[in-house]
Structure formats: structure tokens, C-alpha cells
Amino acid sequence: MLLVRRRIRLETTRLTLRAPLHSDFRDWSSLRDSSRDFLTRWEPTWSSDHLSRKSFTNRVYWSQRAITNGTAMPLFLVRREDQALLGAITLDNIRRGPAQAGTLGYWIGAPYARHGYMREAILALVHHAFTKMDLSRIEAACLPENQASRGLLESAGFKYEGVAQSYLQINGRWRTHVLYAALRIDRRGKSDAGL
Numbered sequence: 001m002l003l004v005r006r007r008i009r010l011e012t013t014r015l016t017l018r019a020p021l022h023s024d025f026r027d028w029s030s031l032r033d034s035s036r037d038f039l040t041r042w043e044p045t046w047s048s049d050h051l052s053r054k055s056f057t058n059r060v061y062w063s064q065r066a067i068t069n070g071t072a073m074p075l076f077l078v079r080r081e082d083q084a085l086l087g088a089i090t091l092d093n094i095r096r097g098p099a100q101a102g103t104l105g106y107w108i109g110a111p112y113a114r115h116g117y118m119r120e121a122i123l124a125l126v127h128h129a130f131t132k133m134d135l136s137r138i139e140a141a142c143l144p145e146n147q148a149s150r151g152l153l154e155s156a157g158f159k160y161e162g163v164a165q166s167y168l169q170i171n172g173r174w175r176t177h178v179l180y181a182a183l184r185i186d187r188r189g190k191s192d193a194g195l
Helices: 022-034 053-069 117-131 147-155
Strands: 009-011 015-018 073-079 085-095 101-108 137-142 159-170 173-183
Touching: 009 117, 015 117, 022 053, 022 085, 053 073, 073 117, 085 117, 101 117, 117 137, 117 147, 137 147, 137 159, 147 173
Parallel strands: 101 137
Antiparallel strands: 009 015, 015 073, 073 085, 085 101, 137 173, 159 173
16 A cells, blocks of 8 residues: 655744654754753653654654554644744544544743743644544643643633543653643533523
8 A cells, every 4th residue: 555645734923833854853852852851740751762863763754654644743843933943742643433533742842931832833733633634622631730731721722621540651650630622613611591
């Protein structure tokens, strides 16, 4: 079976969202390394070779396969004005059939946090998922104490849905997460009363 290679490129006011390239290695490893303390408390434990070229090459190949197969959409956030790599966002675990859903994950380098870049990226990717991919539901999860991520999701239109016990291993421990979702046709919290 011959797979068609899909090229994904989303443009926002300040960002280009695109698949990782082999040539991104130095920028990616430098940003991840310099943001290590900022990121590791929220992420699964990094492997001993996390920042190696081989590990990054494997990520690029996985990204290409996932996009081609329609199972995930891993994208880098690149600032348009200077082509700086800011972070990454992934729509993963894309499910078709009756679910039409996917799971959102993201990270941003410490110097670029709290400047609205990730909100811009989330809004663009969710819009693409709903309008071009015909998904109905985008899910996201974060640690309960991660107020920045919770606020980000809420400001991007995600609604709190509950708690998942021992959801992911973060920094070496099974951790409970709070769950959020955005729906293509979101009527939650709305009513026809009084109309």
C-alpha cells in the first residue's frame, strides 16, 4: 500500500504550526535543555537519551508516519517574525468512527510562556480539527495544580469535565489529572430557557 505524505501547515497571526524537521534538532534540543526545570515537573520522565539526535530523529520519523496515517498531528510552533522554535503541540490518539475525537498535548519553552503563543496555537489547531478533519471532540488533561495550563485551556474554550485517577506517569509517579474537552457543537452550560 502506498501512503500519501500529507503536509500540514497552519498559519496564525504570529505563528506557523508545522511538522518537525530533521534540521530542527539543535533548536529543539537547546530549547528543551534550557527549559528543563520549567518542563519536567509537568511531563513524563525524560529518558537518558531524551535530548540526543537519535531520539529526535525517531520523533521526526514518528511524526511523519502519524501525520500520513492520520493517527496524530505533531506540530512545532515557529514564530513567523524570526523563525524561532517556541514549543510544540500535538493532536494525538485521533479516533475515527463514532468517536471522531483526539487528545491535545503541548509544551512551550520557558522564555515564551505566558505571551499568548500557546493559546494562539491551540485555537488554530482546534479550528483545523473541527473544520478540516471533521472531529467532534478534542480532549486535554493536566495536573490539578498546573494553574497556568488550566487557565490556558479554559481561555481557549475547553470545559472542565472531571478527574482521572492515576492518569499518567509524570516525573516518575502516577498522577491524577483534571480532564477538559472542547466540542465542535458546544451547548454545555447553555439553555433555551427564556427564549
